[in-house]
Amino acid sequence: MTDVATTAIAVEAPARRKRRIPYAAIIGTLPMIIVSFSVFFVAIIFVVIWSFTNSGMFPGFNFVGLAQYTRLWSTSLWQVAVNNIWFFGVMSLCVNLVFGFLLAVFMDQNIKHESVFRTIFLYPFSMSLVVTGLAWQWILDPNLGLQESIRNLGWTDFALAPLVHRETAIYGLVVAGIWQGSGVTMAIMLAGLRGVDQEVWKAAKIDGIPTWRTYLFIVIPMMRGALGTVLLLQLTGIVRTFDLVYAMTSGGPGIATQMPAMYVISFITVRLNVGQGMAAATMLLLPIALILIIRAIVTTVQARRRGINA
Amino acid sequence: MMKFTLATIAVATLLGGTAVKATDLEVIHWWTSPGESRAVNEFAKAFDNDGAGDHWVDNAIALGETARAAVMQRVAGGNPPGAAQFNPGRQYEELIKNNQLLDLTDLATKEGWDKIIRPATISDPCHIDGKWWCVPVNIHSNNWAWVSPAAFKTAGLEVPKTWDEYIADLPKLKDAGIIGFAAGGDGGGWQLNLAFGVIQTQDLGQANRDKLLKDKDQSIALGDGMKKAFTDFRTLKQYTDEGLPNRNWNDSTALVIQGKAALQIMGDWARGEFGAAGKVPDKDYVCWALPADHPLVTTSGDVIVFPKQGNPDVEAAQLRLASLLLSPKVQANFNNAKGSMPVRDDVDMSLADPCMLKGLSIIKDPANIQIDSNRWLTPDTQSAFNDLISQFWTDDSMTVEEAQQKYADILAAAQ
Known part of the structure; x- marks a missing residue:
């Protein structure tokens, strides 16, 4: 996660500088380079290779072509899982962005006790997803949670048990995901907001532009870096969604939240x-690789353009 | 993901570094319910007191598939446990194929396991091509229903005599606020698949059921018997409760014990729960051997495998444990606590209760023994069936015909 954040920041760094080989830095980072190369790069290559084999419990090299992928895409478990990740991803991404931004704007109004609020909003992010999932599982449990306690207050036909129904279970997951993720979105957005020059605000005020329009059309476009970081953080989090769902529903009811x-x-x-499993893992890698490649292309194009303009 | 595996290996190596005394034997199993832990305690006690200074290091991991996954990861990571529980069948065939299990043939020949373990269908999953790879410790049957007379009394009903009477009583039970059919959806839906398997046998008959699962017969999968099985299964679904998703099997059994639910289809390990709760058969609960018109006992149950260790001291302890698991006294104590039948005939079963006696009388005729589906299906195929059955269970928009087609597709792809 940290390296994603640093890439996002690195993008904003000046593109050209005098070439000098930084020996000390290279020697210093060599162990890290070796580790990440051998752990991440080599592992990824093996994942892709094994996805073309019929490996059982132990990986082997008996190649079967695309058979694993054919099976993958004809398995309803996988189809359900892919639909779920789209739904869960789009929902939690949009709501997190909007909610996080609104929270950031709220924090930006020079409110009292800002640090207290910031801690409260950021707190869920510091909790592991398993704890978050378990807490929300209890909150939403029909016999232990919100439904039962409100019924005990006298409203006897109150019904709120999304996790036990196939159609609604995924909404329960989205709620927990938002609870966990909107705080950190807020924190990054707030940093972005604070980074906007006060002169811009003054200029907008002199021109008589209403505050909401200043936010929407001037400030947000100026926060590209923060937005990019948030997007990458959220997207990588969504693709590997596991612990939250495992703790809350284990993929159930039935296979509804796989x-x-x-x-x-x-x-x-x-x-x-x-x-x-490797075929599925390779499919998971694909969208991330795609995003990274597009990003790399965009960055190079931008850098080249800047170089020409300079 | 890779990171996950590496972390497991790292942790495993760390644990290996602080290696335990030579005769400490770690045993991974999923006997975690009250009845089950009473039973496994008999093993531990006997092993600790075998006079050779052995020590049973208990590693109970809740839920079979989680425990088996842990064993597999440990073996793959090069730090296998001393012994591990599996269900008889194909769950551990990759371990045998990759030469990861201790060969028990010498011990088995010396003690004559092929003569004392009866019937042969029980030892087959361990006795492969003349070699012994595991020790069967009990005979469990899936084909049981556990009935709560108290629940029927609450609804003002007599305890039904037949399966059809039970089905007819379901709406009245529901009106009285009783859960008609207790089940749980944990672990990928294995409980639902188990209940479906029993209903499948009931609707197809033993011969066709074997043809379906052993020979992967497509015409049976798409035929009327399976149609009836899926339809009957959907009927039962209407009489369950909201707590079903994620509930484990012994909490479902507890509903029957407490009289909140009328009936549960579950293997006879559930009997251990009634025993642990101090309930008396035929009075506090009733056991039905299924299928209703011709009861069969399945060859489910448990085996213990001994992953290779490369340390002669540990190997000797493994063999001592293997021998001990089959000794008549340990067999009697363990199986009485667990609710299962012993794997040998010369065991003192004076403590056996009416339910176990019922099972023992059924098993006397070898024709009444039903081969467990684990014998023919890989964990991959079994899990695919779990997926399908629990999807069918929760998704009313899936028609019976669709479910049959998917069932047939899984069978066609099975290896």
Whole structure:
């Protein structure tokens, strides 16, 4: 996660500088480079290779072409998981962005005790997703949680048990995801807001532009860096959604809240079909790789343009 | 994900570094309910007191698939446990294929396991091509229903005599606020799949059921018997409660014990729960052997495997434990506590209760033994069935025909 944040910041750094080989820095980071190369890069290559084999419990090299992928896309468990990740992703991304931004704007109004509020909003992010998931599972449990306590207050036909119904379980997950994620969105957005030059605000005021329009059309476009960081953080979090769902529903009721990452883990550990798990893992890698490639292209194009203009 | 595996390996190596005494034997199992832990305690006690200074290091992990996954990860990571529980069948075939299990053949020949374990269908999953790879410790049958007379009394009903009477009583039970059919959806839906398997046998008959699962017969999968099984299963669904998703099997059994639910289809390990709660058979609860018109006992149950260790001291302790698990006294104590039947015939079963006696009388005729589906299906295929059955259960928009087609597709792809 940290390296995502640093890339996002690094993008904003000046593109050209005098070439000098920084030996000390290279030697200093060499262990890290070796580790990340061997752990991440080599591991990813093996994941892709094994996805073309019929590996069972132990990975092997008996190649079967695209058979694992054919099976993957004809399995309803995977289809459900992919639909879920889209729904969960779009929902939690949009709500998190909007909610986080509104919270940031609220914090930006020079309110009293800002640090107290900031801590409260940021607190959920410091909790592990398993704890978040368990807490929300209890809150939403029909026999222990909100439903039962409100019924005990006298409203006997009150019904709020989203997790036990196939159609609504995913909304329960989205709520927990937002509770967990909007705080950190707020923090980054707030940093972005604070980074906007006060002169811009004064200029907008002199021109008589209403505050909401200043936010929407002037400030937000100026916060590209913060927005980019938030987006990348959220997207990578969404693609590997596992612990939250595992703690809240374990993919149920039935298979209604299955997620791709759970599919991968299940095939490696329980179903003893590493080949199938690797095929699913490769599919998970694809959108992230795509985003990174697009980002790299955009960055190079921008850098080149800046270089020409200079 | 890779990071996850590496972390597991790292942790495993760390644990390996602080290696325990030579005769400490770590045993991974999923016997975690009150009845089950009473039973496994019999093993631990016997092993600790075997006079060789052995020590049973208990590692109970709730939920079978989680426990098995832990064993597999430990073996793959090079730090296998001393012994591990599996269900007889194909769950551990990859361990045998990859030469990860201790060969028990010498001990088995010396003690004559092939003569004392009866019937042969019980030892087959361990006795493969003349070699012994595991120790069967009990015979469990899936084909049981556990009935609460108190629940029927609350609804003003007599305890039904037949399965059809029970189905007819369901609406009245519901009106009285009783859960007609107790089940739980944890662990990918294995409880639902188990209940479905029993209803499937009831609707298909033993011969066709075997043809379906052993020979992967497509015409049976798409035929009328399976149609009836899926339809019957959907009927039962109407009489369950909101707490079902994520509930584990012994909490479902507890509903029957407390009289909140009328009936649960569950293997006879549920009997251990009634025993642990101090309930008396035929008075506080009733056990039905299923299928209703011709009861069968399945060859489910548990085996213990011994992953290779490369340390002769530990290996000797593994063999001592293997021998101990089959000794008549340990078999009697363990199976009485667990609700299962012993794997050998010469065991003192004077403590056996009416339910176990019912099972023992059924098993006398080898024709009444039903091979468990784990024997023919890989964990991959079983999990795919779990997925389908629990999806069918929760999603009323899936038609019976669709479910049959998907069932047939899974069978066709099974290895």
